[in-house]
Amino acid sequence: MSNNNIQSILQETRIFEPSDEFIAQANIKATDVALMKQKAEEDYTGFWGDLAKEHIDWQTPFTTILDDSKAPHYQWFSDGRLNVSYNCLDRHIADKGDKTAIIFEGEPGDIRKISYKELLADVSQFANALKAQGVGKGDRVIIYLPMVAEGVVAMQACARIGAIHSVVFGGFSAEALKDRANDAEAKIIITADGGNRGGKPVELKKAVDAALDAGCPSVEKVIVLQRTNHGVDMQEGRDIWWHDAINGQSTECEPEWVDAEHPLFLLYTSGSTGKPKGIQHSSAGYLLQAIITNKWVFDQKASDTFWCTADIGWITGHTYVAYGPLALGTTQLIYEGAPTVPDSGRFWKICQDHQVSIFYTAPTAIRALMRFGDDVPNSYDLSKLRLLGTVGEPINPEAWMWYHNVIGQEKCPIMDTWWQTETGGHMIAPLPGITALKPGSCTHALPGIIADVVDKEGNSIENANEGGFLVIKKPFPSMLRTIWNDDSRYAETYWPMFDGKYYLAGDSAYIDEDGYFWIMGRIDDVLNVSGHRLGTMEVESALVAHPSVTEAAVVGKPHEVKGEAIVAFITCKGDRPTGDKADKMIEELRAWVAKEIGPIAKPDDIRFADGLPKTRSGKIMRRLLRAIAKGEEITQDTSTLENEAVVEQLQGKA
Ligand code: PRX
Numbered sequence: 001m002s003n004n005n006i007q008s009i010l011q012e013t014r015i016f017e018p019s020d021e022f023i024a025q026a027n028i029k030a031t032d033v034a035l036m037k038q039k040a041e042e043d044y045t046g047f048w049g050d051l052a053k054e055h056i057d058w059q060t061p062f063t064t065i066l067d068d069s070k071a072p073h074y075q076w077f078s079d080g081r082l083n084v085s086y087n088c089l090d091r092h093i094a095d096k097g098d099k100t101a102i103i104f105e106g107e108p109g110d111i112r113k114i115s116y117k118e119l120l121a122d123v124s125q126f127a128n129a130l131k132a133q134g135v136g137k138g139d140r141v142i143i144y145l146p147m148v149a150e151g152v153v154a155m156q157a158c159a160r161i162g163a164i165h166s167v168v169f170g171g172f173s174a175e176a177l178k179d180r181a182n183d184a185e186a187k188i189i190i191t192a193d194g195g196n197r198g199g200k201p202v203e204l205k206k207a208v209d210a211a212l213d214a215g216c217p218s219v220e221k222v223i224v225l226q227r228t229n230h231g232v233d234m235q236e237g238r239d240i241w242w243h244d245a246i247n248g249q250s251t252e253c254e255p256e257w258v259d260a261e262h263p264l265f266l267l268y269t270s271g272s273t274g275k276p277k278g279i280q281h282s283s284a285g286y287l288l289q290a291i292i293t294n295k296w297v298f299d300q301k302a303s304d305t306f307w308c309t310a311d312i313g314w315i316t317g318h319t320y321v322a323y324g325p326l327a328l329g330t331t332q333l334i335y336e337g338a339p340t341v342p343d344s345g346r347f348w349k350i351c352q353d354h355q356v357s358i359f360y361t362a363p364t365a366i367r368a369l370m371r372f373g374d375d376v377p378n379s380y381d382l383s384k385l386r387l388l389g390t391v392g393e394p395i396n397p398e399a400w401m402w403y404h405n406v407i408g409q410e411k412c413p414i415m416d417t418w419w420q421t422e423t424g425g426h427m428i429a430p431l432p433g434i435t436a437l438k439p440g441s442c443t444h445a446l447p448g449i450i451a452d453v454v455d456k457e458g459n460s461i462e463n464a465n466e467g468g469f470l471v472i473k474k475p476f477p478s479m480l481r482t483i484w485n486d487d488s489r490y491a492e493t494y495w496p497m498f499d500g501k502y503y504l505a506g507d508s509a510y511i512d513e514d515g516y517f518w519i520m521g522r523i524d525d526v527l528n529v530s531g532h533r534l535g536t537m538e539v540e541s542a543l544v545a546h547p548s549v550t551e552a553a554v555v556g557k558p559h560e561v562k563g564e565a566i567v568a569f570i571t572c573k574g575d576r577p578t579g580d581k582a583d584k585m586i587e588e589l590r591a592w593v594a595k596e597i598g599p600i601a602k603p604d605d606i607r608f609a610d611g612l613p614k615t616r617s618g619k620i621m622r623r624l625l626r627a628i629a630k631g632e633e634i635t636q637d638t639s640t641l642e643n644e645a646v647v648e649q650l651q652g653k654a
Contacts, residue, residue, distance in 0.1 A: 014397075016404070016437040018413055022386075026433025028296045033434060036447040047448055048076070048288075048477055055291045056284060057091050058082050059257040066475065072495045073482055074475040075261050076285040083255035084264055084287050085127075085160035088326035089120040090255070100331045103305070103354050104149040107196035107337025114149060116329070119156075124253035127157040129245040133188060133221050137162030137256055140184040140266070142219075143312070144168045144177060144204055146195020147336045150225050150242070151312045154190045155322045159264060159283075162256040166266040166278065169313025170195055170202055171616025173639045174210035176276075180268050181211060183278055184484060185218040190242075194228035198338045205232040212238075260284035266484050267315055269421040277493075278484030279315075279421050285477030289425030290324035296446070297415050297429045298358050299387055300330045307333040307351070308360040308389075314617055315421040316391055320360060324425070339365060344372040348380040348407075359407070360389035360415075364551070364618045366399045366407075371550050371573060374406050382407060387432055389415040392618075394519050396541040400439035418442035418519055420505065422494070424478035427451060428517050440541070441516040450474045451517065453509050458498030464513040467520055467535065471502040479503060508535055527556040527564050529600055536622075539566060539603070542596035546589060548572050553612050553620045554603065557629040567629035568603035569612055569650055576608050576649070605629070609649035613641050625650070 018026075040047040049065040062080030092099070097117035104112045114122070135141060141163050145151040151167070158165040166184045168177050181189065191208045194201035205224055212219060224234065225242040234241070264283045268276040294300050298320075306325050310316035325332040333354050339347050347369065351359060369376070388408050395403075395416055404414055414437060417429040428451055430443040437443065445451035450473040453461050461468040472479075483490040494504055508520040520535030527536060536554040543552035551571045559565035570589070577585045586606045594602050607628075613621045621641070627634055628650050638644055648654040 014439055016413070016439075018433050018435070019411065022413060023433040026431075027299050027301065028431055028433065030434045033431060033447055040448045040450075044448075044474060051292060051448075052077050052080075052284065052288050052477070055288060056082060057087055059086075062260060062284075068475065071475075072491055072500055073487070074479065076282065076477040077260040080260045080284060081257045082260060082284055082287075083160065083162075083257055084283050084323065084327075085123060085156045086255045087287060088156060088159075088323060089116060089123060092116045092329045093120060096329050099329065101326060102149050102152065103331065103333045105333065105335050105350060105354070106148070107199075107335075107341055112149065119153070119326075121251035122153050123156040123160060125246045125249045125251045126153050126242075127160040127253040128249040129223070129242075130157055130163065130188070131161060131253075132249065133223065133240070133245065135161065135163050135188055137258070138262075139163045139188070140186040141165045142168055142177070142181050142184065142186040142189040144170060144189060144191045144208060145225065145312070146170050146192055146197070146202060146204065146227060147311050147317075147334060148192070148195070148225070148227060149334055150192075152322045152326075152334070155265075155312065155318070156326075160253060160255050162258045162262060164263045164265060166268065167312050167318070168268070169311055169617055170197075170204055171311075171313070173637070174207040174214065175637065175639070177207060178211035178214050178216055180276065180278075181216045181219055183268070183276075184266055186216070187218060188221045188223065189216075189219055190223045190225070192225035192227040193232045194230055196228060196337050199341055201228040201230050209233065209235075258283055261481070263481070265318065267318065267421055269315075277486070277489065279480045280482050280484050281424055281478070282481050285479070286319075286424045287323065287327060289423075289476075289478030290319045291327045293417075293426040293429070293446070294320065294324035294328050294330070296431055297417060297426050298360070298389065299432050300325065300328050300358065302329070304357045305331050305333060305355055305384075306358045306360075307335070307354075307356045309335065309339075309347070309362070309365065310360075310391075311617065315419075315424070316360075319425050339369060343376075344369060345376045345380060348377045348382060351382055351385060352380040355384045357384050358387045358389070359385055360391065362392040362618060363390050363395040363399055364393065364614075366390065366395070366403050367544065367551060370399060370402045370406075377406050382409065385409070385412050387415065388412045389417055391417045391419070394440060394442075394521075394537050394541065396544045397439040398545045404439070413437060414439075416440070416442045418507075418517065422480040423472075423476075423505075424480070427472065427476075438512075438514075438516055441512070441518050443516055445517070449476055453511050453517075454498070454502070456497065458502060461511070465510050467508050467510045469497070469523065470505040470507040470509040470517075470519070471498070472505065473502050475503070527554075527566060529556075529559075529562050529564050529566060538597065539568065539593065539601050542593050542601070543568060543570065543589060543603075545596060546592050548574075548585070549589070551612055553622065553625055555622055555626045555629050557605075557626070559604070565604040566601065567605040567607070567625075569607050569609065569625055569628075571609060571611055576610050578608075582608055607650050607652065609646040611643045611646045613638070613643075613646055613650070615641070
């Protein structure tokens, strides 16, 4: 973290104003925002207190808004009591009991609609089943399920009884599952025989068996949902089928009222070291950001059908699937499978068939689907779409324009939402009826979020377009409370600078002359080439703007003269270039980057593969790429890769 002078070179000048039609119906108006920002400035804690009173149903109202006596473990609304599941379900029953809460579509095409009343009954019954298996308030529960409605049921059931869930993404290996279960000292694992993904079953139960064989001493029971029916081993006394566990249990379950600060969940995420961190979230503060961002940023209304494509194994699947939309009483869609089964039109067919009006996905998915051409989405009726969102990485302007023109048919505002597992909900994002959009920028911080870009002394960077550290200068309700079992890592990772005053996001960013935020990349992914600091994502964005390039990942490798040299790993549209074709393409791309950014950003080394090494969540494995770039032996676990063969291609062995 030595850089305080990260250069930023990518420029985007197009601006998209909200339409009059959108402005007229938006949940949040410019006048509201002006008032809110003024309130946040004059009375910061009062601002949050008002929102928490307005949006959350409390069993015991809070009298303290912010308690900073244990900083950086800030506490919000701490003498209030609530139940998150009550706020997501019970409070809607009187007027929305028969409204559809979840439309589930399985990869094989099975469809199930669940009303709010039915969901409350399912959650309550499963909550009673958990209690019968000995799970109580504060116990940790691992959820390792496919993307099915029961995943939400399991999460909500934990919340209902005050158990702390830790969802592990179904694409993680047995080894990763074991590490997480042990770190959390989980009492129980909820899984399925399998899930349907890419036309075949994902072997979830087998992975649980392997994790438990390898040693998870705290785990007493395994509840197994029957989903694929492909035949799995059940261990007598330890494993119980979901349908047997709920059999005979009441469909009513009084919610466990918990303190506002009671941990709602842990979610493990990667840090700069190899050991994943158990990010711990609170109940009330987290819920509040989930509610206000679904309302403000996604503009959810009674008439909408919302679809967030994220798996519940990620924070996006928590805030924008399992909790936020339900807390607002929205109808949402959940899809189990891959976007290309049976063909690359699946997402667009789902949008058409279920009349999806708000669609939220990741730039990597947009780029992958863009590859199949405009005819695919154009053959579906996407006219119900009225708002689009992206998350997880900066969206390159080319993908943004395609999303805007082809999917949004030029009428849908695109919400580029910047946030993190640690922040629980959107932090920097447009407001759809207010913010003029610039492709590639997440625009402005939301009301109450005091974001800035600072140098390493913590001083605001005054010059427009000059990069620095992205920080949040005041504690906010939805921030992580700690790293499970590791308070010191929490303090060191997030509060190392500025006398522990600011939350350090771990990203580099800059603010342009109009006050727009542009995320440049992780601070650990910043390159120093001949004394010039470059965000790897900027180089990638330039590369993917080339008409032949689908995806690019850029890492640094040590270079005698320049300090660091740029290595680019690339997938192309059509066949992977080899031989002379590859040489020609390399020259073309170097010239292209020189043109897009400048000669200093020209990659020294360019390698092609059929795909980039990614985790099943779609995150590019940069540490692996850095090892390949340096020609090191690969020692890290590649078992979670979608396509292990690409590693050899990138090493030049295949
Ligand atoms: O680097 C930022 C990037 O993703 C990181 C957070 O990753 P994770 O905790 O896995 O959460 C992803 C879903 C919220 C950030 O530090 N990131 C996230 N959203 C954006 C982004 N980078 C640029 N633009 C975004 N909209």
